[in-house]
Amino acid sequence: MSFKHKKKFGQNFLTNQGEVLKQIMEVSGVEETDVILEIGPGEGALTELLLEASSKVNCVEIDRDLEKILIKKFDENPKFNLIMQDVLTVDFDKQIGEKVKVVANIPYYITSPIINKLIENRKYVDEIYIMVQKEVAERICAKSGKERSTLTLAVEYFGDAEYLFTIPKEFFQPVPKVDSAFMSIKLRKDNSRIEEIPEDTFFKYVKASFSNKRKNLINNISTLGIPKDIVREKLEQAEIDGKRRAETLSIDEFMNLIKVFEK
Structure with missing residues (x-):
């Protein structure tokens, strides 16, 4: 089934998948007891690995054209749960309702709103492993210097961010203008701050x-x-x-x- 990438959803899918997906799985440390939240699963390359490694994968996808592809691939897997919706409108109390580990290649054009949404729902989200634009990861993880912003402070107030590795832009289709990075945010379990x-x-x-x-x-x-x-x-x-x-x-x-x- 052929799929046409849509600019309005910021879709850039990995082409050099094996190496990058292996790194993602290694650094995110998915365990068989983990319940995963994947935002923007695309055609399901990462989803497949997450389903193998975890107890359940909640996929949130906005693009109706990807629904058939994902259902065809994974609908028979009892660990697969597809939520066809904009992640920013997901009601975590009603639609998630349990602790999740976020592992995702998120749409870059709404990076900040997604991170804020996950932080707001921190009673369900402990750890976040996401692919973002390289400069955004550098800004969020910056300990000093002009890269720091209100988003940097927001993440630091609730948890700890770490820059994990870089993904060259040539690894994507269509090829974006900038490199990407994979980073983590571990939200603090206490409310000390x-x-x-x-x-x-x-x-x-x-x-x-x-x-x-x-x-x-x-x-x-x-x-x-x-x-x-x-x-x-x-x-x-x-x-x-x-x-x-x-x-x-x-x-x-x-x-x-x-x-x-x-x-």
Whole structure:
């Protein structure tokens, strides 16, 4: 059955499958007791390996043209569960309802919304292993430097990210403009950071700090309606130079900064 890739769904399927899929299975450490969530299974190359290694695979696919291909391949396998839906609209309580390990080559154009969706449903998601654009993986995993963003801090607030390996763009069809990377996010089982600083408060300061990447912390935090002289004073108390930019701060520095402002 021939299949035409669709640009609107960001479809780029692996052609050099053997080597990459073997690496994916190795680094994601799928065990026979794991229940898997695969987002965007495509024509099922990775799905096949996941079904062999785990106890159940929930595949979420938006493209109706792939439905027949996936059903023909896997419908007789009792471990296969196909959800034909946009992953961003999936109700985890009703449609997943159990702990899952995410292993997926996700649609790149909605990377951030997918990661946010998985984090929001962290009571069901422990570990995330995903293929994303190389520069996105570098940004999420960056410990310092201009790559850091609100997404970096969001991931750090809830868990730990790791850059695992690079996949050259030539390994895909159609060939995309950029290389890809496989990365992991292991969500924290405890709520230590949330107990320290509530989610809303944390993101209020983080978003303000990154509101204009060219401006320093004094200018950006003052957009919260705090006079600049008070912002300067609080940053001094937190032992942070107000001329620094948000991307230079570690998550621990952010946590300390917020505590000082919230006193």
